[in-house]
Structure formats: C-alpha cells, structure tokens
Amino acid sequence: MAQDHSGTAGQEPVGYDYQQGWYPTQEQQPYGYQEQPQQQWQSEMPQQREPEQYYQQPEAGYEQQLYAPPSYEQPQAYEPPPSYQPSSFEQPSYEPLGEPAQPTPEPVPEVEAVPVVAVAAPRVRKTSPADRVKDLAASVISGEHAPSGRALLIRAGAGVAALGVLITAGVMVTSDRSDGGTAGGPAEIPKTFTVAHARAWAAQPAAAPAAGADDTLTGSWLLGDAVVRADSTGVHAYALADGKPTWTLAPPAEGAVPCGLSPTVSPAGLGAALFRVSADPKSACTLVSAVDTKTGKAAWTKPLSDAKDTYGAHVAVLDDKVVAVGDDKAVAWAAADGKDLWTYAGQGKFCTLSGGASGKTVVLHSTCADSVPADQAVALNAEDGKVHWWRGLNNQPKTVTVLSAEPAVVLTTGEQPTDDRIFAWGATGDPAAEIPVTAEGGRLGVTRGSFDATPTVFFQDQTLLTTLTTADGGHSSAVAYDLTTGKPRWKTQVAEKGKTVPVGVETGALLLAGDERLDQPAHLTRYAVTDGRATAGGGYPQGTGSLLTAGRVLTGGGKVVVLPEHSANFGVAGAFQAKG
Template identity: 30%
Template sequence: MTQPPPPPPNQPPDPQGGFGAPTPPPAQQPEPGYGYPQPQQPQQPDQGYGYPQQAPDQGYGYPQQPYGQPQQQPDQGYGYPAQPPTQPQQPYGAAGYQQPAQPPYGYPPQPQQPYGGYQQPATAAVPAVAGGGRKLSAQLQIVIAAVVAVVLIVGVGIWYANSGDGGGKDDEAKGTAGTSQGATGDGGSGDTKGIGGGGKEKAPANTKAKKAFQLEPPVVPDITDVSGSWLTDTAYVKTGVNSVVAHDRDKGTVLWTLPLTGQVCGSSRHLTEDNKLAILFEAKKRVAPRYYQQCTEVGLVDLNTGKLLWSTSVTGGTGGDEKVRFGEVTVSGKTVAAGGGDGGAAFDIANGNPRWKPQANDQNCFDLGYGGGAGLVAVRKCGPYEAQYVMIQNLDPMTGAPVSQFKMPTGVKYASIVSTKPLVVAADVGESAGDGSGISDFFSLDEKTGKLKVKITADAEQYGARCRSTKVESCTQALVGNGRLYVPTEDHEGSTGEFGDETNELIAFDLATGKTAPEKADAGDKYTLVPLRMDGGNIIAYKEPPYDKGGQIVSVDGGTMKETLLLENPSNSTIRSLEKAFSPDYSEILYGDGRLFMSDMMLSKPRASASPTDKEYLAVSFSNR
C-alpha cells in the first residue's frame, strides 16, 4: 500500500493515554482522544460522499500478486465485539490504488426526523354527531372516548420512548439529533418477533454476588498502559508489565505468565474460536529517562496455554529498512491485520507470514487501521496532509483486495469501525461533536456495494457512546446486532428530582432506516446503563450504581428491551469503594458465566505519600458462583 513520508522516529506515546497512537507528520497536531475538549470548527458541507466505489480488477498493489486493524480505549474497556445474531459467538472478552472517478452521490436528501424533541400530542374531541347528522348514542360516545384516550396514551408513549433525555431540553438546542439521511423508507416495522434472545447468559438462581479476588498492581517506574483483558472458559487474562498473565477466574491465582521483550502496546478485541489473541509489543524494555520504545512487533498468543505461537515485524513503505510502527491490531478469519501512521500490514494467522505490507504510492494513501471480527474493514487515509480524505474499504481478508469502498464526507479526519458485518462506521464530521466523544454521526453501509444505507446523526449532548478519534477499533458503549445500533443516552435527571438522582436509557436505531425503535431499556433512578457486548440477540450491560448500592449486570433483550438481572454486587461500604474505583469510562469491564471482572488500564508510579485508604488494585472480581 502506498504510504506517506514517515513521521519523525522515536516519537513519544499518545499524550491522551492509550498505547500505540499513530504518529502524525511533523506539521500535524496530535488529535486528542475522547474525554478531552476539542475546539469546534464550522462544519463544512458534505460534498460527493456516499457514492459506491468500484474495486479495481487488478491486484491491490502488491508486486505481481494480489495485495492485499483493531481498540479503548479500551474495548470494551476493551471492546466487546458487537455481532449480529447470525454470526458465531465471540469469546468474551485494510499498493497504490487508483481512485475511480467520483460522480455525485445520487440519493436525494431525505426529510429529517427529529429524535428526542418534545412534540405535543394532538388532542381530539369526541364527536357528538355522526357524519350523517345523526346523534350518537351515549354508549357509542363512551366507546369513541375510550378509543381516543388509548390513541393519546400510545402517542405520548411513543414520544417518550423516542426521548433521549427525558424531556426538559429546548428543541432547538438539540438541532437534528437522531435524524437520518441517505435512505428512504418509513422506519422499522415495530415488530420485535425474531429479534433478541438466544444469548448464552442466563439468570442464575442466586444473583447476589460477593467479592471473589483482587489483583495487586505491578510496580512501574512511570505511567504504563496495561489495556487489554479477556475471558476464556478457565482463565481471566490481563496485560501486565512486559508480559501477559492468566489468572484462575475463580481464585485469581496465576495460571501462566508469558514474558515478552517489551511492553504490550496493542491487542485485538477479537479472539479466534480457539482463543488465539493477536498482540503488538515493543522489541525492547523501556528505560529511563523516556520509558518509551517503538511499537513494532506483532505476535499471536494462545490463551489456553500461554504460548507465543509466533512473532514478527515488517519493513516497507517509505521507511526503508526501518521497522513499521503500528498503533492497533485485530483478527478476522485467518488473518491478523495491524495498522498505524506508517500504514497497514496483514499476516497469516497460522504462521505469521505476511499477506501484505505497506507500499509506497503517489496517492499518499495508507491504512490507518482495521476493524475485524466477522469481516475485515480498513480505514484508509489518502491525499496530501492539507487535503486528506478518508475511505472505508471492505477487504478480502486473504488478499487485501477491496470488495467495496465508501468515501467519508468532507470534514472527516478519522473514522472508527463499530461493526464489520453489518458495516457501521462512526465519525466526528467537521469536529462538530464538541465533547471529545469522537462521534457526531454513525454511517450504516452496505458492505457488498459500498452504498450508504443511512446516516444517523447522534447529538453528543444526548448520546453516551465514545470512540478514540485516532483509533479505528476503539468504540465503547455502541453495539450492533439484530439489524440495530444500540447506544445509551447521556445521564439526565431522574423522576425524583433529588440530588444525585441521575439515570439514562438504552435505545436502538434501525440500521436500514435510521429511525429509533419504540422500545427502550430504562436504567432506573440513580443507575446508569453501560452496554458492554452482544450475547446472541441480547445486550449485556453494567448498571453503574448510586452511592449506596452495588453495581448490577443485566441482560437486555434486543427486541423488547426488557431487562433480566444476572448479578448484583454487595452494597456494604468497603465493597462499594472497591467497585467505585473502577469507573466505566476509564476501566475495562468483562462479564461471563456469573463472574464480573473490572480492571485498570493505566498504571502510575506509586506515590510515596499514599495512605492505606488510597490502596489501588490492578483488577477486582465479583462472582455469584
């Protein structure tokens, strides 16, 4: 693939935290991750995006043969794969390409349909006289009145189901929150038959949990990223310092430790069916005074045995003999794919042999990263720095050849892959989100043709999903399944109006029409719903508790949005303090088979003045087993 000139060597890590952020060219300013304020700039009009792009007949730039990642910050925490129910259940826990001519996008603009804005239900008077002039009987008037009352109740109910913040905000302030563009149709059918259900997680006889174990943090000389945690049938696996460590999922005792040459600097949120994990790591250990090494090594770890099956690195592009630096890695089928500011490469999962690697080209195109899982999708940047544009390319995982592609609208600097099948992309168009979430819009694409199905505008003040702007596979609290996109609303005042009484809802968008489903899940007063991952057609969610309660894990039916309690933590003050130390915004949360794991993503040098009450842990586990 064609790559731009490499950034200056030995650049420091992403200042916003998180490992392996791509290093920009010298003139480029770093993009902040989510959670950091971002300056608002006038949104530029969308010009010529959405038209289908034909894949070339020739190979993908690899000489004389077809040419051919992912994270959360953490993923879920460390990403929890959002798979439609037809896909196999994931374990817990994209050469110079000549761009074709770009005709104007052919779909007429669709009327915008406001979401969440209050609309006064129409009132209807009960007619006393029928159309023919006959006076209605008293009994018939009563029947008509009852019917009108039902209509009004249903109308108000539909409005409330579509209200993202419970009302109370000015309509104009919301703008076009939740509106959709790019597809016609009259919305979803409203029929939830066949949607939801089929999950592996079932309600146990006893939902009351107790603390199972806690893990001491390793001592680090400087700020160290330890993002990455996974579950197997027997182990809880967590990134350590220059290592990956597996713990007994009930006792927390160490099952195995895999030492590495340097710190883990990237890992896949997807595992193979037999628990193989792709990682990135540094070739050397970090030393003073910078405690930094370049992220160049790609490897495959067997989480069942703790063995490093293979490791490799590549050169290419404009870097000459220098190793290519990567920012993230993912897995799709029989391919491991890694991307970053130096471009993308892919490897045979069986032996690590390269499938493709960065190639210089006169288009200044490079693969920033890939989304994996059921498919393999590249986020590709092209053009000179001052006029770069972003392409979404659905790839053949074996060759890297584009199956289809879609040009993102003007004003998009980065894009994130929420799901590869169905293909859903998140982006901050024109940096209009304004809250550092990395999301102003979701794009539902046809992965076979590259056509835009629907564009869903997600008001940052109304929705709680997050994506690291410079990471391709880092979105949290946005899940795809059942032909729907599930996102939580931002917190808002609950029904009691008391101090600290904040709550939210989990809502669903139809990926074919962009309209919201009438069903929603309510967190309940003083609780906040945090979606973690799909479980068949259901959503596994963590309910962040109020100050005097323990957190909960619930299974939400993806069709009816009804909740089933799976686990509830103790409410005593000691356990509450331990749980509260792991905020969903800055921690990884995994749940499987009656066990909840919460872990840190960033470690700091211990403070000499720290008191016993400031004790911190790498991870904590709760269980109802």
C-alpha cells in the same frame, strides 16, 4: 456487577482496598430490586439531515441515498424510580418503538344480506357447545326467512375466505416489527443474573509495575479456564477459578511492552498481541506476536511497521490468519506459521491507515497525499487483501475512527460537536445510515469502538447499542439504532442513579453497569436487543463502589470478571459469582 473486602481464605484483599474513600460507610439494608418501568417513545430523536454529498461513489451510475428528517415527539415526563426494596422481580409490560400498522384485510365476496330474526331468549341450560351450534344451525335453516341452499353455500365460502384473511392478518401482526427486530420476546435471562453476587477473588499482580509506569489496560481475553490482562507490565493470565497467576508472555524484544491485544482468540486458542519497543507510551507499536493461549508462549513474531511516530495500531485473529493495521499498511499472516499472505498500502501515495478487522472484512480509514476526497473508508477482503469497496467522506472530518468492521461503521468528528456523525455501510458499500452523535436529549457514547480495550458502543448484527447521556447530567438512556436505516429501534431511560456505563452484549442483551450508592448496590442491568426491555440484576457486595464501571466486564465460566482500566485504583482483576 459489587463486593466485600473479606477475600478468599488466606488471601489478603488487594485492589479493591485502594479505591477512593467515598464509598458508603454505613451498613446497608438487604438489597433487592424491582423492575423499573420503561419510558415509551412513539418517535425518536432527530435523525439524518438532508444529504450534503457526504459520500463520493467511484463507480458510474451510483446515486446518493437520500434521508428525510423525521418528526420528533417529546417523551413523557420522567418519574423517579422507587428506592430498592427487597422484592421479587416483576417484569413490567413493554412495547417496542412504533407499533406495526394493522394489515388491511382483502375484500370478501358480497353475499345476500341475512335478515335478523328476533328470537325469545331461552332459559340457560347446560348443553355442550356442539349441541348449541347444532340447535343454532337448525333454527337458521328452518326459520321463516331461511336462505336457500345455494345462498348458504355462497355464505359459507365467503366465511372461509374471511377466516383466511384474519388468520393471515394474525400472522402479520405477530411477525412484522417496525424496529426490524426478531419477532418474539427477548432472549432468555440467565438464572443467576438476578441473584445477589459475592466476590470470588481479587487477583494479585503477576508483576510489580515500575515506578511511574502506565497502568492502563491495553487488552483482555476471557478463556475457558483463565482471564488475560495486558498492560505495561506485560501480558498475564490468571486462573478463572481462583485468580492466581498462571502464565506471563515473554516480550518479543528486550524492553518491549504490550500496546494491544486482538479482540478475540481463534477456536484453536491463538491470540495476537502488539508490542512497542520501549515503555514510552508515545512510541509506535511495531511488533506483532501470535500467542498460544494454552501455554502463554509466542508462536511467532513479525514486524508491522518501521514508523517512528505514534499511531493507533490494531490486530485481529480471523480463523486461519492474523491481520494487523499499522500506520502505513495492513498486513495478513498465516496463523499457523506466520507466513506472509498479503499487504495493502493504500490506493495512492504516502497513505496513512487506521482501522481493524473482523469476520471476512478489514475496514480502514485511509488518507493519501493524492486521494480525492482526502478521507476515505476502504473495505478489504480479508482473504486476499483486495479492495472490496471504498467511499469518500466528503464532510471534511477532523478525525475518523473505525468503530466496527462487520458491520462497517465509522465515527467522524467535525469543528463542532454537532458536526459529529456515525456512518454505516452495507456489505457492498451502499450507504445505509448516517446518525448524528449529538441529538435532542443528549449525546451518544460512541467514542470507543470494537477494537478498543474498553469499548462503549457494541454491535449485534445490524444493530448499534450504546447509551445517550444528557448534557445536564440527568438520567441517561440505553438506545439501539438500526444501521440499515439509521433510525432508532428503541430508547429506554435508565432508572438507576449515578453513573451507568455500557460494558458488553451477551445472550441478546446490552449490559449496563451501575455504581454503588447509599440507597443502591452496584449491579448490572440487561436491555433486550429486540425491544429495550430492562431487567435489573442482583446486587454486588457492599464496597464494590465504582468497580463495575471502571473497565472491562467479561462473563463466563459462572463468573463475572472485571478488569479495571487503571490497575492502581482497583487492582489488576477481580471476579464475582452468584450466591447460592
């Protein structure tokens, strides 16, 4: 998703003019793209190691699922992509990781061998296919070694059976996929994606930040007619049409500043915001406000925790309820009026909690003074707050981060980078995947999950999507993992130069943003969730620089909206739209 400094009529350029001075200064040639070929992989990076009792099952009769490390085959040597030249987009052919084996046809009944009769080649004449078939049938029946009528019937039946087997095999080939994805091609690419984009607007700050104030993005929403940004200055909405400020949420207490937003808003337009009572970024997030995003007013406010120490709180809106996770408890309130619904404080004494909620599930990392093992993953039913399942984390992690609630995924770190692991569980808590974060070829970008203001790993159904970055700074790859097996679905090497960052998932594709360079405009690239097929997007205006990789990218209403992680560098928000 790049940019021009002209701005809209009567509006001074802001935000983008304060970027670092390394941006290209020479005039660039017209931008255009050519699809980059995908590196095909027949097998993936090393997978799960032999189990080391990573899970402890509290229920009788449970057996640890075993994982065998698969073989790894080195990829083909990478060939640098051609420079960007104006051209039409031509999609290269791609193959998903691992072709399904051809089905073995069932045996057909043995029939009497038909002798081959030598016939002189006739001269070519124009006849209909029906006439030719009729002539051929007559020659077979009337030939010197013609079979009996009974033999013909047997052979005809066998032929029908064989045809049925072939048809069945054809269906199996087209519907069975080794990567577990959906049969068929990738999701339809939006028509405007490959079109060059122009800057639509750059928002003016709704409130001037205090001297030395933290300018970090703490949350964002894309609404039907506005985009919302939360940082230390407050929760502010900007019109999607022109970027002008529309409303600002009043803080629930004097001096309170936002420290988080719910990842989504409800269909009724209700969101939720977390506040700390002071501007100190090390102070705890102790207040939760339900926000009517149509008016920008708080519907109600509730205390979350009285803890004084810093902790990572998260809040979510789930249809008819608001669920927040604090340092020592998870709490649910009725979305309509803030009525208390349930509270969960852990399964032991003096518990510390972290995590988040989505769909019908709350997933927590729980550590209690008397819990064995000390670190546990706990899933609650969002409806009543009761424990659905729990699993012990026996790898003695240094840190545990909940990346997603549906699917249930956590990241653990250890003493060494090679100890870092991703664990995923099925709907009933069965261990479904264990994925090393560090693998041959690089490291997975999974440090920021679904509840972070700027996530780097995304989930669609049972697929994890992110990037694999090489230690030597070479070309990274877009990757997808099957969370039911822990095996990679596909891996596609990124053709772009410079920095690339995963910024979202939309219409069945992972979006990666690329920086502007002298020979390359800033732009987005789509990687189909099903097979990793890459499609480069249209270029963004000269001067966009690293804006697209600097924060959150949201798409909707015909706009591509960028909310930089730090407003001092790029402004509070900017939008682009396709030309023409």
